[in-house]
Amino acid sequence: MKSTAQASEPCCPPAKEQADLRPVEGDEADEELAxxxxxxxxxxxxxxxxxxxxxxxxxxxxxxxxxPLAQSTVSQHLKVLKDAGLIRGDVDGPRVCYCIEPHALRRLRALVGGL
Amino acid sequence: MKSTAQASEPCCPPAKEQADLRPVEGDEADEELAxxxxxxxxxxxxxxxxxxxxxxxxxxxxxxxxxPLAQSTVSQHLKVLKDAGLIRGDVDGPRVCYCIEPHALRRLRALVGGL
DNA sequence: GTGGTCCATCGTAGAGGAACGATGAAGTCG
DNA sequence: CGACTTCATCGTTCCTCTACGATGGACCAC
Incomplete structure (x- = not known):
């Protein structure tokens, strides 16, 4: 079942639509937005x-x-995004399956919108 | 000359509410968002x-x-923001009057929203 | 003019980012 | 088992960012 089937492997379950109650202002929000x-x-x-x-x-x-980047460079960028919480990486056999963290994206929109 | 700069006059006139028609995707939008x-x-x-x-x-x-930063450091940060187009600085006598560029803020929201 | 305020810029030191190739761990297939 | 694929990590080089004090230009008040 592992033959290059795109958009069929559900390694990213539908994240629950839970509201983020953290404030969009203040020192913590500033750090988070930064x-x-x-x-x-x-x-x-x-x-x-x-x-x-x-x-x-x-x-x-x-x-x-x-x-147009080397594999190691892309891997570094992926690590930056993962450390920031914007994406997730699940190991799937010999590969790693990356996907968006929807709540982080929503949080970003909230913080930018809160400006 | 420009002798009409009074203290109570905001140096940031209400910017015109002109819609930004540029796309929120594509290479240029990526560079802009970055x-x-x-x-x-x-x-x-x-x-x-x-x-x-x-x-x-x-x-x-x-x-x-x-x-909690030195004046020179703050000045550098202001320059970064100005170079990015997010703020504006108008000289007002011996001081400099900074203000937000509302259209840049809207553009940022559009780009983040376009994700 | 002199003196004082406000601010940008320079110079510098240290920390961190970006790019690459090389290496190696983990997993799959024959 | 052995060969191959996929990806993270290491080590390196170069460049940018961040912070500061010091310097100097522009402006106002006197």
């Missing part, structure tokens, strides 16, 4: 996020094929 | 933006008093 913004502060990482949103199912190293 | 995100990728700069929004009129070096 962290999320820093994660998006590179065009390659913006592209990665877009790719993961477009193929809402998760993919692994197809990202490398879509970017 | 640039704006990088400008917000530091807590001090997030705080500066909030200060300028709160006092919707413009202020100058009161920002320095609100931050």
């Amino acid at each position: 962290t999320l913004a820093k994660a998006l502060a590179h065009p390659a990482r913006v592209k990665i996020v877009r790719i993961l949103i477009r193929k809402n199912a998760c993919i692994c190293g197809d990202i490398v094929d879509e970017l | 640039t704006l995100a990088k400008a917000l990728a530091h807590p001090a700069r997030v705080k500066i933006v909030r200060i300028l929004i709160r006092k919707n009129a413009c202020i100058c070096g009161d920002i320095v008093d609100e931050l």
